[in-house]
Amino acid sequence: MKPKLSIIGEKMNEKTGIRAVMGDIQEVLRDGSREYLNLSAGNPMILPETAAMWQAVLERLLEDGMFPSVISQYGSSYGTDELINSVVRFFSDRYDHDIQKENVLITAGSQQLLFFAINSFCGMGSDGVVKKALIPMLPDYAGYSGAVLDMHTVEGIPPLISALNDHMFRYELNRERFLQRMQGACDIGAVVLSRPNNPSGNVLSEEDVLLISDACREADVPLLIDSAYAPPFPAINFIEMEPVFTDQIIHCISLSKAGLPGERVGIAIGPPRYIKVMEAFQSNAAIHSSRLGQYMAAAVLDDGRLAAVSQHEVRPYYYNKFLLLKDALLREMPDDVKWHLHRGEGSLFGWLWIEDLPVADIELYARLKANGVIIVPGASFFHHVPWDSPHVRQCIRISLTAADEDIKKGAGILAGVVEGVCQNEKLIKNRG
């Protein structure tokens, strides 16, 4: 018996795109009848120095007598004074930008932060026009499509593709098309992007971010920058980058990749006029986020350990994984197949474009699964945007969270499967 749902309930229960794939992956892994090499996403690794830092903080909480007031009291929907003050101090000291407490909102993780932000600014407007969440450069995080309460709210601009040496490539912002779309548009509610980018590992240049922010100022809409992999923490950037602050940008910062995914702490830094709006949403939908996590975050911001472990332990750990994946692909992938790995500029993922792939990404996913390897097919990251290019179905996302051996073995199996489908295709063509 299926329950009767509201339109919002139906939207949230859709089992298509990334949710269908993720559901399938969870089922496969939960089944337990077979061992898989999980290169889909999985959990971030538990890094010893990072885990020790969080444990030490919690031990201190129990010793310093603050515990009852942290755990046994409700707090402000903006977040605890302690964490907000720590964020203000830390970011003001580090960056040349005036940050006040009115610029800060703490949420139960950055997914929830994006949920509040996107749905505050995008979706049906009182003028009857659906305000889009515009992604300036596809592909981007599939969870944005999941987080919107109204259907058809996410739109994206196809990227330019720039070939590099050595089986590498890079996406570039199509500035012209982006500016064209923004020009005079009254159906854009917000612009949203991840930097570093999930899934591709691309890092938009500061110049591009400023160009996007300027267009947002013109249109009077916020620019949501999902900073889940950005410096100063978790700092999973492999090229130089710094957060950009303007009067349009809301940074959506996460502690999940710096060892605290279990505790759900998200930090928004942005203009007070936007922060206020998201705070109201939070107070209605959640009251506030966990105060234990907030206490822990404040402590490691204050003593500088969070930024330090991010830089010295988290970043090199994933950078080495990326190099390992790249080497394994260069070693294992067949010579006569055109393939390209996106330049590794940051994030937890390798993004592989197999230009010669004769089957769709979802079919490659199925064949890899049959061979014991789980990856994430790439199409969902293009958000069902009508882009008439085979590229959309030629990409897969490979997680850097797996063990070294698993990445190496996985690359070998992947190479074999790709070789198989490509040869099969050639045979069919030759026969025809």
Next chain:
Amino acid sequence: MKPKLSIIGEKMNEKTGIRAVMGDIQEVLRDGSREYLNLSAGNPMILPETAAMWQAVLERLLEDGMFPSVISQYGSSYGTDELINSVVRFFSDRYDHDIQKENVLITAGSQQLLFFAINSFCGMGSDGVVKKALIPMLPDYAGYSGAVLDMHTVEGIPPLISALNDHMFRYELNRERFLQRMQGACDIGAVVLSRPNNPSGNVLSEEDVLLISDACREADVPLLIDSAYAPPFPAINFIEMEPVFTDQIIHCISLSKAGLPGERVGIAIGPPRYIKVMEAFQSNAAIHSSRLGQYMAAAVLDDGRLAAVSQHEVRPYYYNKFLLLKDALLREMPDDVKWHLHRGEGSLFGWLWIEDLPVADIELYARLKANGVIIVPGASFFHHVPWDSPHVRQCIRISLTAADEDIKKGAGILAGVVEGVCQNEKLIKNRG
């Protein structure tokens, strides 16, 4: 400069009703230029045995080596296996109702749980009809109106008022009107109620709950029972009551009043067909709730301490506060004014009906504030339902979380202010 919001963003940012009052209260208390007796809500008291229980659990976590996996890993959107299994074991042992893990969902607090539930089932339907969240007996928790994403989604049935001895009264379910409203209705998405009731302290009888549940079965809609004050925890019930389990009921359980408001743990127990829907919403909007809080909750469910402190420390603490409030009002309130306190059956509140009140509840709120006492005016708990009765504007909510002295002093000041406005009214009438 006001940002442009979606309809949902505007709804969440409305500053009317309870949100306007709560905003005012926060501002007044934050100001600090004056001391107030805060009988508005405030934080639950930190009770020593309860606080010690939570601290002991967290100490054990740090000792038993589980910490890194709790804190450093993502988990299922249903909740951790440990807490789900603990809930299943605890409720199955205690109640004669078969509970499986498919019946359980863990969320970041019960406000968020209600947010997912109400918006999954209520609001605009694909048939173009707005599905209401129906409150069977007003008054009820003002937060339901805050949590709905669509305007005009909450509706309520006025109560019957039953006078009791000794300045006491009790609300009764208007069964006839409720059943009439449910009969053949295709514009009801869910029925929602709190038991024990916030604000009145009423506890609907099991018979009434079953009658409501039967009507929900007929209409094929869920019955959301907000169990924030119910047994088995926090067990802030002052008369006998037990949770009722049927194939329509979703219990929305909270740990906030059992000493853990800071950690945001909500537990839904209900039919799998509904639980699944809420889980999908959660996975899109929040991923999952804090795992530290979940670990702590599982431990104190398993060893029985949560139910024990609820019964032996939490319940008597608030019951004594209620008796104290009642005695203070009987002692202090003027003899020639008709006033009635709702029978204290449970919850954190005393609910005072001043039948002779010549000014609106919001005006009484303002005068009390001017005299240094903060209460919550009652009208918002009637959810702007068109009920043509002065009763709606004659009630105030008094929190039982304040110190004994504050309750006594507050009752004295209240009595004086009420006497003043009533005498003033008489003078005006006599002159006229």
